[in-house]
Amino acid sequence: MSKKIKTDDNKIDPSFFKGSQTRIFRPFRAIGYVTNNVPFDLQTRGNAYFVTTCIGNSFHIYDCAKLNLKYVGTQTEKPITALTSYGDVVFVACAKDLIAFKFGKEISRYHGNHQGNIFFLSIFSNYIMALNEDNVVILWDHKSGELCSEIQFDENFTVSTIIHPSTYLNKVLLGSRQGTMQIWNIRTKKLKYSFSSIGSSITSLVQSPVVDVVAIGLLDGTIVLHNIKLDERIMSYKQEGCVTSLTFRTDDRPIMASANMYGDIALWNLDEKRLSHIIKGAHDGLIPSIQFLNGQPILLTSGADNSIKEWIFDTLDGVEPRLLKSRSGHHAPPTKIEFYGSDGHFILSAAGDRSLRAFSLVRDSQSVELSQGSILKKFNKSKDHIRTIDALKLPQITHFSSSEVKQKEWDNIISCHINNNGARTWSFQSKVIGKHVLRTLDGSHIKVSNISACGNFGFIGSSSGYIEMFNMQSGIHRRTFAGEDKHAKAISGIANDALNRIVISSSLDGTVKVWDFNTAKVKSTIEIGSPISALRFHTENDLLAIVSDDLCIRVIDVETNKIIREFWGHKNRITDLIFSPDGRWIISTSLDATIRTWDLPTGHLVDIFRVENVPTSITFSPNGDFLATSHVDHVGIFLWVNSTLFSNVTLRRIDDDDVISLVELPTTLGIEDNNEDLFASNSNEINDVSFETAEQLTEQMITLSSLPKSKWQNLLNLETIKKRNKPKEPPKAPERPPFFLPTLSGVDPKFVPALALNESDEGKKQKGDKTLSLNDIKIETEFLKILKKNHSTGEYTEFFNYAKTLNPSAIDFELRILSLDNNFEDLTCFLDAIKSRLKTKKDFEIVQAYLNHFLKIYGDIITSNYKSLGCHLESILNEHKKEWNRIDELLHYNNCILEFFRK
Numbered sequence: 001m002s003k004k005i006k007t008d009d010n011k012i013d014p015s016f017f018k019g020s021q022t023r024i025f026r027p028f029r030a031i032g033y034v035t036n037n038v039p040f041d042l043q044t045r046g047n048a049y050f051v052t053t054c055i056g057n058s059f060h061i062y063d064c065a066k067l068n069l070k071y072v073g074t075q076t077e078k079p080i081t082a083l084t085s086y087g088d089v090v091f092v093a094c095a096k097d098l099i100a101f102k103f104g105k106e107i108s109r110y111h112g113n114h115q116g117n118i119f120f121l122s123i124f125s126n127y128i129m130a131l132n133e134d135n136v137v138i139l140w141d142h143k144s145g146e147l148c149s150e151i152q153f154d155e156n157f158t159v160s161t162i163i164h165p166s167t168y169l170n171k172v173l174l175g176s177r178q179g180t181m182q183i184w185n186i187r188t189k190k191l192k193y194s195f196s197s198i199g200s201s202i203t204s205l206v207q208s209p210v211v212d213v214v215a216i217g218l219l220d221g222t223i224v225l226h227n228i229k230l231d232e233r234i235m236s237y238k239q240e241g242c243v244t245s246l247t248f249r250t251d252d253r254p255i256m257a258s259a260n261m262y263g264d265i266a267l268w269n270l271d272e273k274r275l276s277h278i279i280k281g282a283h284d285g286l287i288p289s290i291q292f293l294n295g296q297p298i299l300l301t302s303g304a305d306n307s308i309k310e311w312i313f314d315t316l317d318g319v320e321p322r323l324l325k326s327r328s329g330h331h332a333p334p335t336k337i338e339f340y341g342s343d344g345h346f347i348l349s350a351a352g353d354r355s356l357r358a359f360s361l362v363r364d365s366q367s368v369e370l371s372q373g374s375i376l377k378k379f380n381k382s383k384d385h386i387r388t389i390d391a392l393k394l395p396q397i398t399h400f401s402s403s404e405v406k407q408k409e410w411d412n413i414i415s416c417h418i419n420n421n422g423a424r425t426w427s428f429q430s431k432v433i434g435k436h437v438l439r440t441l442d443g444s445h446i447k448v449s450n451i452s453a454c455g456n457f458g459f460i461g462s463s464s465g466y467i468e469m470f471n472m473q474s475g476i477h478r479r480t481f482a483g484e485d486k487h488a489k490a491i492s493g494i495a496n497d498a499l500n501r502i503v504i505s506s507s508l509d510g511t512v513k514v515w516d517f518n519t520a521k522v523k524s525t526i527e528i529g530s531p532i533s534a535l536r537f538h539t540e541n542d543l544l545a546i547v548s549d550d551l552c553i554r555v556i557d558v559e560t561n562k563i564i565r566e567f568w569g570h571k572n573r574i575t576d577l578i579f580s581p582d583g584r585w586i587i588s589t590s591l592d593a594t595i596r597t598w599d600l601p602t603g604h605l606v607d608i609f610r611v612e613n614v615p616t617s618i619t620f621s622p623n624g625d626f627l628a629t630s631h632v633d634h635v636g637i638f639l640w641v642n643s644t645l646f647s648n649v650t651l652r653r654i655d656d657d658d659v660i661s662l663v664e665l666p667t668t669l670g671i672e673d674n675n676e677d678l679f680a681s682n683s684n685e686i687n688d689v690s691f692e693t694a695e696q697l698t699e700q701m702i703t704l705s706s707l708p709k710s711k712w713q714n715l716l717n718l719e720t721i722k723k724r725n726k727p728k729e730p731p732k733a734p735e736r737p738p739f740f741l742p743t744l745s746g747v748d749p750k751f752v753p754a755l756a757l758n759e760s761d762e763g764k765k766q767k768g769d770k771t772l773s774l775n776d777i778k779i780e781t782e783f784l785k786i787l788k789k790n791h792s793t794g795e796y797t798e799f800f801n802y803a804k805t806l807n808p809s810a811i812d813f814e815l816r817i818l819s820l821d822n823n824f825e826d827l828t829c830f831l832d833a834i835k836s837r838l839k840t841k842k843d844f845e846i847v848q849a850y851l852n853h854f855l856k857i858y859g860d861i862i863t864s865n866y867k868s869l870g871c872h873l874e875s876i877l878n879e880h881k882k883e884w885n886r887i888d889e890l891l892h893y894n895n896c897i898l899e900f901f902r903k
């Protein structure tokens with residue numbers, strides 16, 4: 001694990017902590033990442049276009065036809081600062097290193113004598129050029145990997161960008177921060193020509209469709225078309241803000257596009273020498289790269305807002321584009337995440353960018369932002385002081401709740417917004433904002449929300465301590481949970497049971513109240529004594545978990561209104577918690593950067609690990625397979641797989657003095673091939689003492705076998721299985737050979753070689769023909785041998801251990817060939833074995849299955865010979881009754897105890 005020392009207040013120094021991996025949750029993958037502020041690379045492969053985007057320490061490759069994700073690069077040690085591609089190889093710069101990847105896997109590294117970080121890469125012919133912060137241009141042969149040359153520039157010419165002009169052999173054009181340009185011969189390392197200053201720092205250089213003409217983007221927003229062969233300016237334009245990227249259409253329209261730091265794209269008509277259109281708010285913030293697809297009216301753009309977009313010019317005038325397709329994620333860290341529905345397919349996420357998104361765990365193309373209406377039209381009509389689309393969105397979402405029960409009928413999501421007295425409804429079915437605004441009656445700000453289990457009612461809790469209930473279909477106010485016993489401070493959590501009998505609320509006044517759903521009156525109040533910041537309710541077991549400011553997690557039984565568990569251990573404020581789907585665990589996160597798992601039956605801490613970035617929200621998939629977390633300084637959502645589903649995990653108690661392991665966050669690539677095997681048990685786990693489960697804990701307990709159900713259930717339905725597997729048509733007889741060719745007898749006639757025929761005939765003549773009578777045949781299988789051997793000793797453990805190794809068909813065969821001679825000796829031995837095993841109370845279901853099948857086969861024989869075999873069956877029946885009477889008494893006793901505690 002690579003160690004880095006962080007100086008931010010919300011980062012933890014990993015070198016302080018050493019330990020093993022977490023036992024329950026293993027890093028799986030990260031979702032929600034598309035791109036960042038590093039310019040993308042566009043490559044043509046035949047008729048297909050592929051775009052490579054940077055996402056921090058890795059890169060994505062998308063197919064431009066549908067923007068489907070094709071490859072994910074291997075995680076690098078340091079963040080990627082520049083990238084480019086050639087064929088199947090992607091070159092990325094990480095600090096001062098240049099790494100080559102093929103199909104997402106690292107294949108080579110390029111080294112040089114430079115010390116500064118690389119910030120720009122470009123490829124022409126067999127060379128790859130790099131610019132670094134030490135003002136050095138490095139040239140490698142990307143086929144051989146050899147370092148060709150390094151050109152050092154002085155402080156009078158600080159290189160900012162570089163291109164290879166078309167038809168200029170071995171020559172490159174360099175732009176500088178001083179506003180000057182130079183042409184160099186890379187092979188000879190000689191300066192060929194120096195241009196005078198343009199007047200501002202050069203930020204972008206792009207080759208135009210016309211030879212010798214390049215477009216120059218400047219820091220002051222000026223765009224200059226310059227003929228570098230004649231060294232003369234052709235024309236210039238001026239846009240608002242710094243020019244971050246330039247591109248030209250290569251079809252029949254003379255259009256140039258330029259981007260700025262505010263997220264706007266300007267389209268310039270080169271024939272008419274004027275501005276033809278502005279795509280205002282194309283991205284939220286800086287646009288590092290734009291490029292037209294070759295010969296197509298499609299503009300590909302990327303933004304620092306974690307999105308890539310395709311714009312198509314298909315209108316009659318061909319000037320105003322429309323958004324064709326896009327891939328995007330949050331561009332601010334998520335503040336609350338929650339699994340939606342019962343299938344674990346989507347995660348709802350709210351972030352600081354004022355958006356509500358649904359991320360798909362199955363297919364990335366299904367991830368979408370829930371629409372807030374025609375914001376883009378409002379933004380285009382807005383005044384100049386509004387710089388981003390985010391400014392026109394709803395205030396930041398602080399809390400939301402959802403229910404899939406009525407998603408096809410009406411709105412099924414309620415969101416609460418910061419410092420706002422109106423909660424908004426959303427439709428997950430249509431992926432749009434709803435038509436209702438649920439407002440508090442007293443005008444106070446809304447803190448939390450909840451939707452009833454039936455999906456018909458929505459609840460909102462206000463800062464004044466009121467709880468309002470609304471109808472989700474009509475948005476009409478139904479009742480208020482208040483009165484003399486209302487909360488004195490802001491509501492921090494709302495929940496209700498599955499039958500709409502009660503409503504549970506928590507508040508900063510340190511109380512939990514249980515309200516009657518129909519009368520809106522308080523049924524009971526639980527005093528905690530410390531402000532409560534969060535509440536989670538598990539409807540299946542009626543357990544309530546609350547978080548208070550004293551850093552304690554308390555679990556309350558709603559039926560008895562008693563605190564049944566208290567979990568202490570977090571060293572800083574608890575940010576979120578969640579129940580596991582089965583209600584056995586509580587997983588909590590805290591500002592101490594730890595994620596802890598608490599076991600409810602034992603009351604112990606069973607898992608803990610630390611992450612570098614503080615977790616802000618947590619959610620558990622309904623299927624119990626994934627845990628999802630969000631963290632500060634990260635715009636993605638991180639998935640952790642529940643390893644208890646596919647491996648044996650020892651959930652021992654963890655003490656406060658145990659070493660806490662530092663676990664790296666999952667990557668977009670997921671589990672890499674060279675990483676630790678996810679399915680392998682943790683080698684560092686403290687488990688020195690081997691432990692084997694006893695075959696039977698006590699002789700008073702009925703113990704089942706550890707065999708799979710198919711070993712004995714199929715035996716009960718063997719006749720049905722055979723009938724179902726019976727072929728519909730009888731097998732066809734093979735074609736008979738000609739009568740004049742000798743053959744061997746058997747199922748498949750075979751030709752007999754002449755030599756073998758002669759030998760067989762001679763053998764018959766010498767040895768003669770011997771016939772075996774049926775009386776000489778006596779079958780005694782291993783099954784019967786062990787049965788008779790154990791019958792003589794009275795101990796049948798060996799016999800049942802051998803029987804467990806046989807499949808149902810083999811057991812059926814062994815039982816059917818039991819002999820009826822010697823006064824039913826074989827049958828008697830088997831019945832005695834069954835009786836002996838029933839007395840030991842072991843292998844209960846296996847014994848019952850064997851006995852059931854035995855009676856099906858020999859039932860009529862036992863009936864006709866009841867004097868010989870009846871006593872054995874009666875003793876088995878008495879043993880059954882004796883054991884059942886004992887179990888029946890225990891069941892009645894437990895039922896009485898449960899009824900006593902309930903009433």
